[in-house]
Amino acid sequence: MGRLTLLLFLMTKLTYGFTLNNNIGAAFDKEEVSINVAAHTCANLGITNDELLSLAEEAGELFWNRVHTSSLILKRGALVSVATAFQTGKACTNAPASSCDINSALVVSSDILISCNTEPTNFSNSPSVLGVTVPNNFSGRTINGALILVNDNGSNSFQGLGRQEKVAVLAHEIGHAVGLGHSSLDKNLMYFQSVATRETLGWDDVDGITYLYPVEQPLSGCGTIELQDQGPEKGLLTLIFGLLLALAIGRTWQKSGRAWSTPARNC
Ligand SMILES: [Zn+2]
The missing domain is CATH 3.40.390.10 (Collagenase (Catalytic Domain))
Structure with missing residues (x-):
């Protein structure tokens, strides 16, 4: 209790x-x-x-x-x-x-x-x-x-x-x-x-x-998740880890006082 x-x-x-x-x-x-x-x-x-x-x-x-x-x-x-x-x-x-x-x-x-x-x-x-x-x-x-x-x-x-x-x-x-x-x-x-x-x-x-004022996501080429050659659990863990890593990087940038900029698109 x-x-x-x-x-x-x-x-x-x-x-x-x-x-x-x-x-x-x-x-x-x-x-x-x-x-x-x-x-x-x-x-x-x-x-x-x-x-x-x-x-x-x-x-x-x-x-x-x-x-x-x-x-x-x-x-x-x-x-x-x-x-x-x-x-x-x-x-x-x-x-x-x-x-x-x-x-x-x-x-x-x-x-x-x-x-x-x-x-x-x-x-x-x-x-x-x-x-x-x-x-x-x-x-x-x-x-x-x-x-x-x-x-x-x-x-x-x-x-x-x-x-x-x-x-x-x-x-x-x-x-x-x-x-x-x-x-x-x-x-x-x-x-x-x-x-x-x-x-x-x-x-x-x-x-x-x-x-x-959300930034619109690109409609093609980005945002797909490749799960081939991975079990479903491994793929999900990779996705979650990637998300956490992205969040951690974003927070570090803001705490360091650096200007945020839109990252280059690699997709
Ligand atoms: Zn006020």
Whole structure:
């Protein structure tokens, strides 16, 4: 009975995972998504719009574009002129609330838009809330556009962060923009707090982005398993060993901090 209790406890502890930013598993229906920045001047952010665009580009490159099992590619967009509502309006008309009634005045027509914003209720009236993200343009399970608002109120905590901390914060918000929710484990970029100190993705982050944007497998030539001249048990063991070896190599790569790249196809 004691063993059974321990096993159940361990199974419970291991059932964590990524979550999604909506209840329908929505994602962009294209592999290249641009990150644009609103061109208006930010009052209290301490950086220019062009610097904000560069930080966002770096966030995509350093975090999400390195997952070789994900097909998503985040690209530097442009500075774009948008309505004043993006600078001063509410992202959700019912904010603050756990669910969001999308403000139609702030709907993003396509891709990801980052805008500094001074409406305090977007940030729960707190300077320590760095940003809020709402995918706010959907067609069924497809995200057409997503909005990231950065807290531009006086005494906001974003302006005091170091450069890499700002990159990590933007990478977290971009994760929400492409469809991810929070992870329950603090080793992940998508954990709900202390994200500024993250330097790499965690396993929940990798699993989540791979789930939403899987790399398609080739249809011919690859993926066949040759069992000739092997008993069924030996063949199965080889397959399992190969799978474990592949997993071990993948984990070593990530722990060493190396960039992941798509391996050459030998089939
Ligand atoms: Zn978050």
